[in-house]
Amino acid sequence: MSDDIEIPEVNYVSGSGVPIRGNDIDTDQIIPARFMKVVTFDGLGQFSFFDLRFDEDDNQKDHPFNEERYQDANVMVVNANFGCGSSREHAPQALMRWGIDAIIGESFAEIFAGNCLALGIPTVTADSETIEALQDWVDENPDGDIEVDIEAETVTYGETSVDVTVDDAQRKALVDGVWDTTALMKSNEEAIRDTAERLPYVEDGKRV
Amino acid sequence: MVRVSQGTLYDKVWENHKVTELPTGQDQLFVGLHLIHEVTSPQAFGMLRERELEVAYPELTHATVDHIVPTSDQSRPYGDDSAEEMMAELEENVRDAGIDFSDPTTGDQGIVHVIGPEQGLTQPGTTIVCGDSHTSTHGAFGALAFGIGTSQIRDVLATGTIAMEKQKVRKIEVTGELPDGVEAKDVILEIIRRLGTEGGVGYVYEYAGEAIENLDMEGRMSICNMSIEGGARAGYVNPDETTYEWLEGRDEIPEGEAFEERTEYWESIRSDEDAEYDDVVTIDGSELEPVVTWGTTPGQGVGVTEPIPEPESLPEEKRDTARRAQEHMRVEPGDTMEGYDIDVAFLGSCTNARLPDLRRAARIVEGREVHDDVRAMVVPGSQRVQRAAEEEGLKETFEEAGFDWRNAGCSMCLGMNEDQLEGDEACASSSNRNFVGRQGSKDGRTVLMNPRMVVAAAVNGEVTDVRDLKEVTSA
Ligand code: SF4
Numbered sequence: 001m002s003d004d005i006e007i008p009e010v011n012y013v014s015g016s017g018v019p020i021r022g023n024d025i026d027t028d029q030i031i032p033a034r035f036m037k038v039v040t041f042d043g044l045g046q047f048s049f050f051d052l053r054f055d056e057d058d059n060q061k062d063h064p065f066n067e068e069r070y071q072d073a074n075v076m077v078v079n080a081n082f083g084c085g086s087s088r089e090h091a092p093q094a095l096m097r098w099g100i101d102a103i104i105g106e107s108f109a110e111i112f113a114g115n116c117l118a119l120g121i122p123t124v125t126a127d128s129e130t131i132e133a134l135q136d137w138v139d140e141n142p143d144g145d146i147e148v149d150i151e152a153e154t155v156t157y158g159e160t161s162v163d164v165t166v167d168d169a170q171r172k173a174l175v176d177g178v179w180d181t182t183a184l185m186k187s188n189e190e191a192i193r194d195t196a197e198r199l200p201y202v203e204d205g206k207r208v
Numbered sequence: 209m210v211r212v213s214q215g216t217l218y219d220k221v222w223e224n225h226k227v228t229e230l231p232t233g234q235d236q237l238f239v240g241l242h243l244i245h246e247v248t249s250p251q252a253f254g255m256l257r258e259r260e261l262e263v264a265y266p267e268l269t270h271a272t273v274d275h276i277v278p279t280s281d282q283s284r285p286y287g288d289d290s291a292e293e294m295m296a297e298l299e300e301n302v303r304d305a306g307i308d309f310s311d312p313t314t315g316d317q318g319i320v321h322v323i324g325p326e327q328g329l330t331q332p333g334t335t336i337v338c339g340d341s342h343t344s345t346h347g348a349f350g351a352l353a354f355g356i357g358t359s360q361i362r363d364v365l366a367t368g369t370i371a372m373e374k375q376k377v378r379k380i381e382v383t384g385e386l387p388d389g390v391e392a393k394d395v396i397l398e399i400i401r402r403l404g405t406e407g408g409v410g411y412v413y414e415y416a417g418e419a420i421e422n423l424d425m426e427g428r429m430s431i432c433n434m435s436i437e438g439g440a441r442a443g444y445v446n447p448d449e450t451t452y453e454w455l456e457g458r459d460e461i462p463e464g465e466a467f468e469e470r471t472e473y474w475e476s477i478r479s480d481e482d483a484e485y486d487d488v489v490t491i492d493g494s495e496l497e498p499v500v501t502w503g504t505t506p507g508q509g510v511g512v513t514e515p516i517p518e519p520e521s522l523p524e525e526k527r528d529t530a531r532r533a534q535e536h537m538r539v540e541p542g543d544t545m546e547g548y549d550i551d552v553a554f555l556g557s558c559t560n561a562r563l564p565d566l567r568r569a570a571r572i573v574e575g576r577e578v579h580d581d582v583r584a585m586v587v588p589g590s591q592r593v594q595r596a597a598e599e600e601g602l603k604e605t606f607e608e609a610g611f612d613w614r615n616a617g618c619s620m621c622l623g624m625n626e627d628q629l630e631g632d633e634a635c636a637s638s639s640n641r642n643f644v645g646r647q648g649s650k651d652g653r654t655v656l657m658n659p660r661m662v663v664a665a666a667v668n669g670e671v672t673d674v675r676d677l678k679e680v681t682s683a
Contacts, residue, residue, distance in 0.1 A: 022528070022529070022532075023525060023526075023528070023529050024405060024406075024505050024529055026505075026641075026643045028622075028641070028643045028644070028645055028646050029643065029644065029645065032645055032650075033275075033622045033623060033624045033646075033648075034623070034624065034648070036247055036624070037276060037288075037290035037291065037293075037294060037624065038290065038294075039250040039251070039254070039293060039294060039297045040250070040251060040254060041251055041358075051644075051645050051650040080406065080525060081405060081406040081409075081439070084405060084406070084439070084505075085341070085641060085643055086340075086341050086622075086641075087248070087339060087340060087341035087355040087356065087357055088247075088248065088357075089248065089251070089339075089357035089358035089359060090358075092357075093358075107406060107409065109406070109409065109439065110409055110410070110439075110441050111341060111355055111356070111357060111436075111441060114356075114357060114360070115357035115358075115359065115360075118357055118359030118360060119359065128525070167373075168233055169232045169233045169234045169373050172231070172232045172233055173232040173234075176231065176232070178230070178231055178232055179232075180359075181230070181232075181363055181371045182259070182261070182362060182363050182366050182367065184230060184231070184371075185227075185230070185236050185363060185366075185367045185369050185371060186261075186366060186367045188227055188228055188236060188367075188369075189367075191227045191228050192227050192236075192238060192264075192367060192368055192369055195225065195226070195227045195238045196238055196265075196368070198224070199224060199225070199238070199240065199334075200333075200469075200470065200473045201240060201331060201333075201334060201470070201473075202240065202268070205264075205265050205267060205268065205368075206267040206268070207240075207241075207267065207268060207329075207460060208462065
């Protein structure tokens, strides 16, 4: 039953980083549509950024996800409007399955950020200088530890600690462990029914 | 009785559908219509099974198949095994849950954002969600409609509700009369170009003003459709007589007295005259010209007679993307898009594959032929659109000119079936996204434009200002 599902609190993510540079990286680039012809999300990780990582003949191109030094990274550092375009949850699912646990960036497309939250992946934001400095630091320190403190809204790396922003609802959901909303919302069944019955176009759970 | 509240349509519909506030600070909203398709729903049904949950409101849920459906030979099993697997999975899921399914045998199948309105499932003052970002389309009717991810589909299936944070509302007023040759598509491309692809993040867009009010429902749908390309998760137009007339008599719309009553509800959710907006933007519609994209985001657009911008002339954060886009598209700043060679013309997608789109395009095509170097296809948005178009003789018009006339589906909008760009082909497309790789080839080049511009490009083999092409026969 739904009550058995443990929803972990996400207060804190730490690990090494991987920089993904560029604004407006859309979900078609994160996971090309042809890899969505599947009925489960299993195995999507290997197709993350596929067309940016491989040419026609499947030869590797220059991309951080191909680089040996970033293979253990779990904190991705991106620029502006990351995850725009199609609403496919396949995108964060692929990144999560590749190993990403948190994303730091200048800004995120809303549906993408919502999809990340539903998987317990924080999407924290900071201004462009902060992001670029962090990306450069990750280049130099591929094994260096980045600590993302969701509750305190800080990111610490090397000797540096910077303030970042975590959207209020996202922070609460992660920190209190209520980011998986199914059970929570289901417990309001009566209020749901009342709301539905108040609407002029619904009766007994049917359209009228 | 329904609560009557004040403010914008967004405020009112939100308030009507609010179940409660969640501990996260988000609101739990009741979902009046849940549309599902084959690509984003199977995993959600899987999650439901894992948790031993049932579909809470199957009768407020409706399914179609659009993304993977072949647009040529639709006999089962589909030639593509993975497409067949997805279709079979959807069939099983809807059968088990008792969900209505507009599958191709019903004659009602089509792109989810075309069939919702045409069957009257989409109604003013309702909340609509679908695991598809272009759900914003349904806002054209004054519905609150937004795309959701698969985990949220699970929530909606399991509870009939969704957790959301309320957003700000930006009113976009398009004043004046649109000049000849300028369509709804040009208006939205212009809006995105001005406000940027992330300009709408955190906002819902209310489209208003004379130019919007004068549009037919299909035009309003084209505009709301691309709200998401402007970063806004939802966009809407206040419902009016045009809306009610369009809806009356459709399958799911109440009749007679019930219709009158429902219209009263629809009227009541219109934004109040004195509603407050978080932002207001005004655009003079009478100054617009057809807009085409030169780059690889929908915000990289330009009037068809205007020069492609120098990256240096753009705000700093846009320069890099612009440079890369110009390299990919092989365009030079200072040139116009007019004359850009086209290999493929795609008239289709949930933005522009409805009957009036096809009609207007057909009037340009009549008496002309597709250029020798171009392969051109028309993919109606739904089986109903297809039948209506065939009855009017539009199919012949297109076929005589050398267009390929296909069955309904998403087709080359995203290249998940066999309709794809090859190599570095350039495509004049009536769809909504020109991202690299979007149409099935990572070297493919997509130029977004209105449907009449698409067929003009098909005929001339290059991007053409449709205003220079006379309609050969009067309509
Ligand atoms: S036509 Fe294109 S944009 Fe519309 S639903 Fe299909 S794939 Fe998405």
